Amino acid sequence: MPPSIDLNCDLGEGCGHDLAIMPWISSANIACGGHAGDEASMRETLRLCRRFGVKAGAHPGHADPGHFGRRELDLPHAEVAQTIDAQLQRLAAIAVEEAVTLIHVKPHGALYNQAARDRGLAETIARAVARFDARLILVGLAGSELPRAGERAGLQVAHEAFADRRYLGNGQLAARGTEGAVITDLAAAVQQAISIVQHGMVTTLEGEALTLRADTLCLHGDGTHASEFARALHDALIAAGIAIAREPR
Template sequence: MNGNKQHIDFNCDLGEGCGNDAAIIPLISSANIACGAHAGDETSMRETLRLCRAFGVAAGAHPGHADREHFGRRDLRLDPGAVSALISEQLQRLAALARDEGVRLVHVKPHGALYNQAACDALLADAVAAAVRDFDAKLILVGLAGSALPEAGLRAGLRVAREAFADRRYLADASLAPRGMQGAVIDAVGDAVAQALSIVQSGQVDTLDGARITLRCDTLCLHGDRADAVEFALRLRAAFDALGVRIAALDSRRQTP
Protein backbone atom coordinates (compact mmCIF):
# COMPACT_ATOMS: atom_id res chain seq x y z
CA MET A 1 0.00 0.00 0.00
CA ASN A 2 1.34 3.42 -0.91
CA GLY A 3 0.17 6.86 0.14
CA ASN A 4 -3.08 8.10 1.69
CA LYS A 5 -2.96 5.38 4.31
CA GLN A 6 -5.80 5.22 6.80
CA HIS A 7 -3.78 3.08 9.20
CA ILE A 8 -0.17 2.20 9.94
CA ASP A 9 1.59 -0.08 12.37
CA PHE A 10 3.96 1.89 14.61
CA ASN A 11 6.72 -0.32 15.98
CA CYS A 12 9.64 0.18 18.33
CA ASP A 13 12.69 -1.89 19.29
CA LEU A 14 12.44 -2.43 23.06
CA GLY A 15 13.89 -4.47 25.90
CA GLU A 16 17.34 -3.15 25.02
CA GLY A 17 18.08 -1.43 28.34
CA CYS A 18 17.41 2.12 27.17
CA GLY A 19 15.05 2.97 30.02
CA ASN A 20 12.22 4.38 27.88
CA ASP A 21 10.09 1.29 27.43
CA ALA A 22 7.30 2.06 29.91
CA ALA A 23 6.79 5.53 28.42
CA ILE A 24 6.94 4.39 24.79
CA ILE A 25 4.72 1.29 24.95
CA PRO A 26 1.40 3.19 25.28
CA LEU A 27 2.23 5.16 22.11
CA ILE A 28 2.97 2.27 19.73
CA SER A 29 1.12 -0.72 18.30
CA SER A 30 3.96 -3.28 18.03
CA ALA A 31 7.01 -3.98 20.17
CA ASN A 32 10.14 -5.75 18.90
CA ILE A 33 11.64 -7.39 21.98
CA ALA A 34 15.39 -8.05 22.24
CA CYS A 35 15.89 -11.77 22.83
CA GLY A 36 19.08 -11.81 24.91
CA ALA A 37 21.70 -11.85 22.15
CA HIS A 38 22.56 -8.27 21.14
CA ALA A 39 20.75 -6.99 24.26
CA GLY A 40 18.24 -8.02 26.90
CA ASP A 41 17.88 -10.83 29.41
CA GLU A 42 15.06 -12.80 31.02
CA THR A 43 14.12 -9.90 33.27
CA SER A 44 13.90 -7.35 30.46
CA MET A 45 12.01 -9.76 28.21
CA ARG A 46 9.43 -10.47 30.92
CA GLU A 47 9.06 -6.77 31.73
CA THR A 48 8.48 -5.85 28.08
CA LEU A 49 6.03 -8.72 27.57
CA ARG A 50 4.06 -7.55 30.60
CA LEU A 51 3.93 -4.01 29.25
CA CYS A 52 2.67 -5.35 25.93
CA ARG A 53 -0.06 -7.28 27.70
CA ALA A 54 -1.05 -4.30 29.84
CA PHE A 55 -1.35 -1.87 26.94
CA GLY A 56 -2.62 -4.21 24.22
CA VAL A 57 0.54 -3.88 22.14
CA ALA A 58 1.50 -6.68 19.73
CA ALA A 59 4.66 -8.47 20.90
CA GLY A 60 7.33 -9.64 18.50
CA ALA A 61 10.83 -11.07 18.60
CA HIS A 62 13.87 -8.92 17.78
CA PRO A 63 16.71 -11.43 17.30
CA GLY A 64 20.18 -10.19 16.48
CA HIS A 65 23.81 -11.17 16.37
CA ALA A 66 25.24 -12.35 19.70
CA ASP A 67 27.53 -9.32 19.85
CA ARG A 68 26.66 -7.18 22.86
CA GLU A 69 29.91 -5.22 22.65
CA HIS A 70 28.72 -3.68 19.36
CA PHE A 71 24.97 -3.83 20.15
CA GLY A 72 24.48 -6.25 17.26
CA ARG A 73 25.38 -3.56 14.72
CA ARG A 74 28.61 -5.13 13.45
CA ASP A 75 28.45 -7.38 10.39
CA LEU A 76 29.31 -10.96 11.34
CA ARG A 77 29.94 -13.50 8.61
CA LEU A 78 27.72 -16.47 9.43
CA ASP A 79 26.63 -19.14 7.00
CA PRO A 80 22.88 -19.64 6.43
CA GLY A 81 22.75 -22.63 8.77
CA ALA A 82 24.28 -20.64 11.61
CA VAL A 83 21.85 -17.78 10.97
CA SER A 84 18.86 -20.14 11.13
CA ALA A 85 20.16 -21.60 14.40
CA LEU A 86 20.71 -18.10 15.82
CA ILE A 87 17.15 -17.06 14.99
CA SER A 88 15.63 -20.31 16.27
CA GLU A 89 17.43 -20.14 19.61
CA GLN A 90 16.25 -16.61 20.28
CA LEU A 91 12.68 -17.33 19.21
CA GLN A 92 12.54 -20.29 21.57
CA ARG A 93 13.87 -18.17 24.44
CA LEU A 94 11.33 -15.39 24.03
CA ALA A 95 8.41 -17.69 23.22
CA ALA A 96 8.91 -19.67 26.43
CA LEU A 97 8.69 -16.48 28.47
CA ALA A 98 5.73 -15.24 26.42
CA ARG A 99 3.82 -18.43 27.24
CA ASP A 100 4.54 -17.90 30.92
CA GLU A 101 3.23 -14.34 30.69
CA GLY A 102 0.17 -15.22 28.63
CA VAL A 103 1.31 -13.18 25.63
CA ARG A 104 1.06 -14.30 22.01
CA LEU A 105 3.99 -13.53 19.72
CA VAL A 106 2.86 -11.86 16.50
CA HIS A 107 5.95 -11.05 14.45
CA VAL A 108 9.70 -11.35 14.03
CA LYS A 109 11.99 -8.49 13.05
CA PRO A 110 15.76 -9.09 12.92
CA HIS A 111 17.97 -6.51 14.57
CA GLY A 112 20.79 -4.28 13.38
CA ALA A 113 23.47 -5.85 11.22
CA LEU A 114 21.54 -9.09 10.84
CA TYR A 115 18.55 -7.12 9.53
CA ASN A 116 20.70 -5.23 7.03
CA GLN A 117 22.60 -8.33 5.90
CA ALA A 118 19.35 -10.20 5.28
CA ALA A 119 18.03 -7.19 3.38
CA CYS A 120 20.70 -7.54 0.69
CA ASP A 121 21.74 -11.22 0.84
CA ALA A 122 19.05 -13.53 -0.52
CA LEU A 123 20.64 -16.66 1.00
CA LEU A 124 20.68 -15.14 4.48
CA ALA A 125 17.16 -13.79 3.96
CA ASP A 126 15.98 -17.29 3.07
CA ALA A 127 17.69 -18.65 6.18
CA VAL A 128 15.91 -16.12 8.40
CA ALA A 129 12.56 -16.81 6.75
CA ALA A 130 13.01 -20.58 7.03
CA ALA A 131 13.83 -20.34 10.73
CA VAL A 132 10.71 -18.26 11.35
CA ARG A 133 8.50 -20.58 9.29
CA ASP A 134 9.85 -23.69 10.97
CA PHE A 135 9.28 -22.19 14.40
CA ASP A 136 5.77 -20.86 13.77
CA ALA A 137 4.40 -20.29 10.26
CA LYS A 138 1.75 -17.93 11.64
CA LEU A 139 4.34 -15.32 12.61
CA ILE A 140 4.68 -12.19 10.45
CA LEU A 141 8.19 -11.52 9.13
CA VAL A 142 9.14 -7.84 9.20
CA GLY A 143 11.81 -6.65 6.76
CA LEU A 144 13.06 -3.54 5.03
CA ALA A 145 10.67 -2.37 2.32
CA GLY A 146 12.00 -3.20 -1.15
CA SER A 147 14.65 -5.60 0.16
CA ALA A 148 15.36 -9.32 -0.06
CA LEU A 149 13.88 -10.14 3.36
CA PRO A 150 10.16 -9.64 2.65
CA GLU A 151 10.59 -11.51 -0.64
CA ALA A 152 12.19 -14.42 1.21
CA GLY A 153 9.28 -14.43 3.62
CA LEU A 154 6.80 -14.69 0.78
CA ARG A 155 8.78 -17.56 -0.76
CA ALA A 156 8.62 -19.34 2.59
CA GLY A 157 4.84 -18.91 2.72
CA LEU A 158 4.89 -16.35 5.55
CA ARG A 159 2.90 -13.20 5.93
CA VAL A 160 5.26 -10.26 5.64
CA ALA A 161 5.31 -6.62 6.68
CA ARG A 162 7.41 -4.12 4.76
CA GLU A 163 9.10 -1.69 7.09
CA ALA A 164 10.11 1.95 6.71
CA PHE A 165 12.12 4.12 9.11
CA ALA A 166 11.21 7.53 10.44
CA ASP A 167 14.67 8.42 11.75
CA ARG A 168 17.04 6.92 9.16
CA ARG A 169 17.95 8.35 5.77
CA TYR A 170 17.66 6.26 2.63
CA LEU A 171 19.83 5.88 -0.46
CA ALA A 172 18.49 5.86 -4.02
CA ASP A 173 18.39 2.04 -4.12
CA ALA A 174 15.95 2.10 -1.13
CA SER A 175 18.61 0.77 1.25
CA LEU A 176 19.28 2.52 4.54
CA ALA A 177 22.25 4.86 4.53
CA PRO A 178 25.00 3.18 6.62
CA ARG A 179 25.16 4.56 10.15
CA GLY A 180 28.74 5.69 9.58
CA MET A 181 27.67 7.98 6.73
CA GLN A 182 27.17 11.66 7.52
CA GLY A 183 23.46 12.38 7.95
CA ALA A 184 22.40 8.71 8.02
CA VAL A 185 20.56 9.16 11.32
CA ILE A 186 17.96 11.93 11.52
CA ASP A 187 18.65 13.59 14.87
CA ALA A 188 16.10 16.42 14.72
CA VAL A 189 12.68 15.21 15.80
CA GLY A 190 10.90 17.60 13.46
CA ASP A 191 12.80 16.29 10.44
CA ALA A 192 12.13 12.67 11.42
CA VAL A 193 8.41 13.36 11.86
CA ALA A 194 8.35 15.05 8.44
CA GLN A 195 9.96 12.01 6.81
CA ALA A 196 7.52 9.67 8.55
CA LEU A 197 4.54 11.68 7.36
CA SER A 198 5.88 11.76 3.79
CA ILE A 199 6.20 7.98 3.80
CA VAL A 200 2.72 7.44 5.21
CA GLN A 201 0.94 10.14 3.20
CA SER A 202 2.62 9.84 -0.20
CA GLY A 203 4.57 6.59 -0.04
CA GLN A 204 7.68 8.55 -1.01
CA VAL A 205 10.86 9.71 0.66
CA ASP A 206 13.76 11.99 -0.28
CA THR A 207 17.09 10.17 -0.14
CA LEU A 208 20.44 11.26 1.21
CA ASP A 209 21.89 11.18 -2.30
CA GLY A 210 19.27 13.49 -3.79
CA ALA A 211 16.70 11.09 -5.26
CA ARG A 212 13.01 10.68 -4.42
CA ILE A 213 11.90 7.08 -4.14
CA THR A 214 8.68 5.18 -3.55
CA LEU A 215 8.33 2.88 -0.55
CA ARG A 216 5.60 0.33 0.07
CA CYS A 217 5.21 0.41 3.83
CA ASP A 218 3.13 -1.62 6.29
CA THR A 219 4.95 -0.66 9.47
CA LEU A 220 6.97 2.34 10.60
CA CYS A 221 9.88 2.00 13.03
CA LEU A 222 10.96 4.24 15.88
CA HIS A 223 14.33 3.40 17.44
CA GLY A 224 13.86 3.15 21.19
CA ASP A 225 17.54 3.82 21.89
CA ARG A 226 17.30 7.47 20.82
CA ALA A 227 17.67 9.84 23.75
CA ASP A 228 14.49 11.66 22.65
CA ALA A 229 12.49 8.55 21.73
CA VAL A 230 9.54 9.41 23.96
CA GLU A 231 9.25 12.97 22.60
CA PHE A 232 9.51 11.59 19.06
CA ALA A 233 6.77 9.03 19.68
CA LEU A 234 4.48 11.65 21.21
CA ARG A 235 4.94 14.07 18.33
CA LEU A 236 4.49 11.42 15.69
CA ARG A 237 1.32 10.09 17.32
CA ALA A 238 -0.04 13.63 17.51
CA ALA A 239 0.72 14.15 13.81
CA PHE A 240 -1.00 10.88 12.88
CA ASP A 241 -4.03 11.80 14.97
CA ALA A 242 -4.27 15.19 13.25
CA LEU A 243 -4.28 13.47 9.85
CA GLY A 244 -6.78 10.81 10.89
CA VAL A 245 -4.24 8.01 10.48
CA ARG A 246 -5.09 5.13 12.83
CA ILE A 247 -2.33 3.22 14.60
CA ALA A 248 -3.08 -0.50 14.13
CA ALA A 249 -0.99 -3.57 14.89
CA LEU A 250 -0.02 -5.91 12.08
CA ASP A 251 -2.25 -8.75 13.25
CA SER A 252 -5.32 -6.51 13.32
CA ARG A 253 -5.48 -6.59 9.52
CA ARG A 254 -4.62 -9.05 6.79
CA GLN A 255 -1.12 -8.72 5.34
CA THR A 256 -1.12 -9.16 1.56
CA PRO A 257 1.75 -9.98 -0.83
Protein backbone atom coordinates in the same frame (compact mmCIF):
# COMPACT_ATOMS: atom_id res chain seq x y z
CA MET B 1 -11.61 4.76 5.24
CA PRO B 2 -8.68 6.77 6.68
CA PRO B 3 -5.14 5.47 6.15
CA SER B 4 -3.53 3.56 8.99
CA ILE B 5 -0.03 2.41 9.88
CA ASP B 6 1.51 0.06 12.40
CA LEU B 7 4.00 2.01 14.53
CA ASN B 8 6.75 -0.23 15.89
CA CYS B 9 9.72 0.23 18.21
CA ASP B 10 12.69 -1.92 19.24
CA LEU B 11 12.39 -2.45 23.00
CA GLY B 12 13.77 -4.56 25.83
CA GLU B 13 17.27 -3.38 24.97
CA GLY B 14 18.08 -1.82 28.33
CA CYS B 15 17.73 1.77 27.18
CA GLY B 16 15.32 2.76 29.95
CA HIS B 17 12.57 4.29 27.79
CA ASP B 18 10.21 1.33 27.34
CA LEU B 19 7.46 2.36 29.77
CA ALA B 20 7.35 5.91 28.38
CA ILE B 21 7.26 4.71 24.75
CA MET B 22 4.62 1.99 25.06
CA PRO B 23 1.50 4.23 25.07
CA TRP B 24 2.41 5.68 21.66
CA ILE B 25 3.17 2.56 19.58
CA SER B 26 1.24 -0.43 18.27
CA SER B 27 4.02 -3.06 17.99
CA ALA B 28 7.10 -3.86 20.06
CA ASN B 29 10.12 -5.76 18.77
CA ILE B 30 11.56 -7.41 21.87
CA ALA B 31 15.29 -8.13 22.17
CA CYS B 32 15.62 -11.82 22.97
CA GLY B 33 19.16 -12.39 24.13
CA GLY B 34 21.31 -11.91 21.04
CA HIS B 35 22.38 -8.27 20.85
CA ALA B 36 20.60 -7.43 24.12
CA GLY B 37 17.96 -8.70 26.52
CA ASP B 38 17.69 -11.32 29.22
CA GLU B 39 14.86 -13.18 30.91
CA ALA B 40 14.00 -10.26 33.18
CA SER B 41 13.88 -7.68 30.36
CA MET B 42 11.90 -9.97 28.08
CA ARG B 43 9.36 -10.68 30.81
CA GLU B 44 9.00 -7.00 31.71
CA THR B 45 8.57 -5.92 28.08
CA LEU B 46 5.97 -8.61 27.45
CA ARG B 47 4.06 -7.43 30.52
CA LEU B 48 4.13 -3.87 29.21
CA CYS B 49 2.79 -5.10 25.86
CA ARG B 50 -0.10 -6.80 27.62
CA ARG B 51 -0.78 -3.74 29.77
CA PHE B 52 -0.87 -1.28 26.85
CA GLY B 53 -2.43 -3.54 24.20
CA VAL B 54 0.71 -3.49 22.05
CA LYS B 55 1.47 -6.33 19.64
CA ALA B 56 4.56 -8.29 20.73
CA GLY B 57 7.23 -9.63 18.41
CA ALA B 58 10.72 -11.07 18.55
CA HIS B 59 13.81 -9.02 17.70
CA PRO B 60 16.63 -11.53 17.23
CA GLY B 61 20.08 -10.40 16.20
CA HIS B 62 23.67 -11.50 15.97
CA ALA B 63 24.89 -12.80 19.32
CA ASP B 64 27.25 -9.84 19.58
CA PRO B 65 26.21 -7.72 22.58
CA GLY B 66 29.57 -5.95 22.74
CA HIS B 67 28.69 -4.22 19.46
CA PHE B 68 24.92 -4.12 20.15
CA GLY B 69 24.38 -6.38 17.15
CA ARG B 70 25.39 -3.62 14.75
CA ARG B 71 28.57 -5.26 13.45
CA GLU B 72 28.12 -7.28 10.27
CA LEU B 73 29.27 -10.87 10.75
CA ASP B 74 29.98 -13.40 8.02
CA LEU B 75 28.59 -16.54 9.63
CA PRO B 76 27.57 -19.93 8.21
CA HIS B 77 23.88 -19.86 7.45
CA ALA B 78 23.30 -22.91 9.63
CA GLU B 79 24.71 -20.98 12.59
CA VAL B 80 22.43 -18.02 11.86
CA ALA B 81 19.42 -20.35 11.74
CA GLN B 82 20.40 -21.90 15.06
CA THR B 83 20.80 -18.55 16.82
CA ILE B 84 17.47 -17.30 15.41
CA ASP B 85 15.72 -20.44 16.63
CA ALA B 86 17.33 -20.25 20.08
CA GLN B 87 16.26 -16.63 20.55
CA LEU B 88 12.72 -17.32 19.36
CA GLN B 89 12.44 -20.32 21.65
CA ARG B 90 13.61 -18.28 24.62
CA LEU B 91 11.18 -15.40 24.10
CA ALA B 92 8.27 -17.66 23.17
CA ALA B 93 8.61 -19.68 26.37
CA ILE B 94 8.37 -16.52 28.47
CA ALA B 95 5.51 -15.21 26.33
CA VAL B 96 3.49 -18.35 27.11
CA GLU B 97 4.07 -17.79 30.83
CA GLU B 98 2.95 -14.17 30.48
CA ALA B 99 -0.11 -15.04 28.36
CA VAL B 100 1.12 -12.89 25.47
CA THR B 101 0.89 -14.02 21.84
CA LEU B 102 3.89 -13.33 19.63
CA ILE B 103 2.75 -11.79 16.34
CA HIS B 104 5.91 -11.06 14.35
CA VAL B 105 9.68 -11.40 13.97
CA LYS B 106 11.98 -8.55 12.99
CA PRO B 107 15.74 -9.16 12.80
CA HIS B 108 17.94 -6.58 14.47
CA GLY B 109 20.70 -4.28 13.30
CA ALA B 110 23.39 -5.77 11.14
CA LEU B 111 21.51 -9.02 10.64
CA TYR B 112 18.51 -7.04 9.36
CA ASN B 113 20.63 -4.99 6.96
CA GLN B 114 22.57 -8.01 5.70
CA ALA B 115 19.34 -9.91 5.06
CA ALA B 116 17.97 -6.93 3.13
CA ARG B 117 20.79 -7.38 0.58
CA ASP B 118 21.72 -11.06 0.74
CA ARG B 119 19.11 -13.40 -0.74
CA GLY B 120 20.71 -16.52 0.76
CA LEU B 121 20.78 -15.08 4.27
CA ALA B 122 17.24 -13.77 3.88
CA GLU B 123 16.05 -17.24 2.87
CA THR B 124 17.83 -18.76 5.87
CA ILE B 125 16.06 -16.38 8.24
CA ALA B 126 12.69 -16.84 6.58
CA ARG B 127 12.93 -20.63 6.69
CA ALA B 128 14.00 -20.54 10.35
CA VAL B 129 10.97 -18.40 11.23
CA ALA B 130 8.62 -20.62 9.19
CA ARG B 131 9.94 -23.76 10.88
CA PHE B 132 9.43 -22.19 14.29
CA ASP B 133 5.91 -20.86 13.65
CA ALA B 134 4.54 -20.25 10.18
CA ARG B 135 1.87 -17.95 11.62
CA LEU B 136 4.44 -15.28 12.51
CA ILE B 137 4.75 -12.17 10.35
CA LEU B 138 8.27 -11.54 9.06
CA VAL B 139 9.21 -7.85 9.13
CA GLY B 140 11.91 -6.60 6.77
CA LEU B 141 13.15 -3.50 4.97
CA ALA B 142 10.57 -2.39 2.42
CA GLY B 143 11.19 -3.86 -1.03
CA SER B 144 14.25 -5.81 0.08
CA GLU B 145 15.33 -9.46 -0.07
CA LEU B 146 13.95 -10.28 3.38
CA PRO B 147 10.21 -9.79 2.74
CA ARG B 148 10.61 -11.46 -0.65
CA ALA B 149 12.18 -14.48 1.05
CA GLY B 150 9.39 -14.49 3.61
CA GLU B 151 6.76 -14.69 0.89
CA ARG B 152 8.61 -17.57 -0.77
CA ALA B 153 8.66 -19.37 2.59
CA GLY B 154 4.89 -19.00 2.88
CA LEU B 155 4.98 -16.34 5.59
CA GLN B 156 2.92 -13.20 5.86
CA VAL B 157 5.34 -10.28 5.60
CA ALA B 158 5.39 -6.63 6.61
CA HIS B 159 7.43 -4.14 4.60
CA GLU B 160 9.05 -1.72 7.03
CA ALA B 161 9.97 1.94 6.60
CA PHE B 162 11.83 4.25 8.98
CA ALA B 163 10.85 7.63 10.32
CA ASP B 164 14.32 8.53 11.58
CA ARG B 165 16.71 7.07 8.99
CA ARG B 166 17.74 8.38 5.58
CA TYR B 167 17.55 6.20 2.50
CA LEU B 168 19.85 5.69 -0.45
CA GLY B 169 18.61 5.66 -4.03
CA ASN B 170 18.65 1.83 -4.10
CA GLY B 171 16.17 1.64 -1.21
CA GLN B 172 18.74 0.62 1.37
CA LEU B 173 19.27 2.59 4.58
CA ALA B 174 22.27 4.89 4.65
CA ALA B 175 24.91 3.41 6.95
CA ARG B 176 24.84 4.86 10.45
CA GLY B 177 28.38 6.20 10.08
CA THR B 178 27.32 8.30 7.08
CA GLU B 179 26.70 11.97 7.77
CA GLY B 180 22.95 12.61 7.89
CA ALA B 181 22.02 8.90 8.01
CA VAL B 182 20.14 9.29 11.29
CA ILE B 183 17.47 12.00 11.42
CA THR B 184 17.78 13.77 14.76
CA ASP B 185 15.47 16.68 13.96
CA LEU B 186 11.98 15.80 15.16
CA ALA B 187 10.16 17.91 12.57
CA ALA B 188 12.12 16.30 9.73
CA ALA B 189 11.42 12.79 11.02
CA VAL B 190 7.71 13.53 11.37
CA GLN B 191 7.62 14.99 7.85
CA GLN B 192 9.30 11.87 6.46
CA ALA B 193 6.90 9.58 8.34
CA ILE B 194 3.82 11.36 7.02
CA SER B 195 5.21 11.37 3.48
CA ILE B 196 5.80 7.61 3.69
CA VAL B 197 2.28 6.83 4.90
CA GLN B 198 0.34 9.29 2.75
CA HIS B 199 2.37 9.18 -0.45
CA GLY B 200 4.64 6.11 -0.25
CA MET B 201 7.60 8.36 -0.87
CA VAL B 202 10.77 9.60 0.82
CA THR B 203 13.54 11.94 -0.22
CA THR B 204 16.87 10.10 -0.31
CA LEU B 205 20.14 11.27 1.15
CA GLU B 206 21.07 12.33 -2.38
CA GLY B 207 17.91 14.45 -2.63
CA GLU B 208 15.98 12.20 -5.00
CA ALA B 209 12.41 10.91 -4.65
CA LEU B 210 12.12 7.23 -3.74
CA THR B 211 8.85 5.29 -3.70
CA LEU B 212 8.42 2.52 -1.18
CA ARG B 213 5.75 0.33 0.39
CA ALA B 214 5.22 0.63 4.13
CA ASP B 215 3.10 -1.75 6.20
CA THR B 216 4.83 -0.73 9.41
CA LEU B 217 6.83 2.31 10.47
CA CYS B 218 9.81 2.06 12.83
CA LEU B 219 11.05 4.50 15.41
CA HIS B 220 14.11 3.72 17.51
CA GLY B 221 13.88 3.35 21.27
CA ASP B 222 17.54 3.94 22.11
CA GLY B 223 17.78 7.69 21.47
CA THR B 224 18.14 10.25 24.24
CA HIS B 225 14.69 11.70 23.55
CA ALA B 226 13.05 8.48 22.36
CA SER B 227 9.87 8.80 24.41
CA GLU B 228 9.31 12.42 23.37
CA PHE B 229 9.86 11.44 19.76
CA ALA B 230 7.41 8.52 20.05
CA ARG B 231 4.66 10.73 21.42
CA ALA B 232 5.28 13.53 18.91
CA LEU B 233 5.25 11.09 15.98
CA HIS B 234 2.09 9.41 17.26
CA ASP B 235 0.31 12.74 17.71
CA ALA B 236 1.45 14.06 14.32
CA LEU B 237 0.17 10.95 12.52
CA ILE B 238 -3.20 11.21 14.27
CA ALA B 239 -3.40 14.93 13.47
CA ALA B 240 -2.76 14.10 9.81
CA GLY B 241 -5.74 11.71 9.83
CA ILE B 242 -3.60 8.57 9.99
CA ALA B 243 -4.76 5.87 12.42
CA ILE B 244 -2.28 3.86 14.51
CA ALA B 245 -3.07 0.19 13.92
CA ARG B 246 -3.27 -1.51 17.30
CA GLU B 247 -5.50 -4.43 16.36
CA PRO B 248 -3.76 -7.84 15.94
CA ARG B 249 -3.18 -8.77 12.32
